[in-house]
Amino acid sequence: MFGKAKDLYAMQKEAREMQKQMKQLRVQGKSEDELVVISMNGVQEIENIEIHDELMDLSEKNQLVKSLKQAWKDAQKNLQKEMMKDFDMDKLKGMLGG
Incomplete structure (x- = not known):
């Protein structure tokens, strides 16, 4: 049982390190x-949104950027919730030998 727990801990540690590395990666998408x-x-966390000034005035632009970031975060949160529904605690117990 402890061997499986040790393996699980090692996998979690590796996953955290991988996520840390992925967080350093930066990409851009353009219209x-x-x-x-x-x-x-x-x-997949939004770092910045740039909207060219010719598309709208400054007050609208700032609000749109803020709203886009909030909507993206909400979608990510909802996706995580849905993914966790599929994660069954019995699967975890099975990995630990329980």
Whole structure:
């Protein structure tokens, strides 16, 4: 039983290290006209949203950027909840030999 727990701990440690590395990765996506640019890290968290000034005035632009970030975070949270529904505690017990 302890051997499996040790293996699980090692896997968790490796996963945390991998996530740390992925968080350092930066990528950008651009609209075809290059008027909107989204920068995100390797764990799909939005770092920045750039909207070209010609698309809207500054007050609308700032609110839109804020709303887009909030919506993205909410979608990520909801996805995590759905994924956790599929994770069964019995599977974890089986991995630990219980």
